[in-house]
Amino acid sequence: MLAGRSARLAAIGTLAGLFSGLFGVGGGAVMVPLLVIWLGYEAHAATATSLAAIPFVAAFAAGVQALYGNVRVLDAALVGVPAVVGVLLGTALAQRLQGRALSLMFALVLVASAVELVAQ
């Protein structure tokens, strides 16, 4: 069973890593549902544990991207550090706001971004 668990963690890690490296995202979208389905994680623990794995994945993938000369370090700092403030603000707001309309509006923004990217 222990071996099975390790194999599952390895499979989840590998899939998340592939996804993260390919798309430039953290990989939580892969890790969270798989931790729930394959390892029986409860949703909060899955989210938190996936979040804790992301610095490893993202930092390493960024390092590999740097070998290709693609990383803009200053841009990353100018986006990433203010984003920390934004997340703290967003989580505080989430306690006060009913996010239904907001979520749907934002889903539309994502679709619009996708269209804009392809139309470029």
Added chain:
Amino acid sequence: MIGLIAIGVAAGVVAGLLGVGGGVLFVPGLVLFVGLSQHQAEATSLLAIVPVALVGTIRQDRYGNVMRADALRLGLLSLAGAALGVALANALSGAVLRDAFAALLIVVAGQLAYRTLRPAREPPRRGRLRGGSDRLD
């Protein structure tokens, strides 16, 4: 420079508010508003995610939600996949990578809409623990 900071704050607020990951927002922001190529935007997004995820981890760890041993193993076991993913991204043309990313955005939008619109009390399906993920990175 103001544009970059605005993208960071806006993406952060939305991520914290809606539980969508930073990268999904950083990449289109960097392409559409800063003019980076798809490859540069993805690479830069990866680095920008690190401080966000670190701060989130520290907060979640205080609540006792982080399974530290599994997180460490997951992190280390993902490295080979990450290297392969980056190599794959760089083997693709900017146009193909951009279209694939656009498809990913549509999927995330669909997930978000589904999570928002599904009935609050959903009966468990086939006895499995499902979904309800609060944050998709």
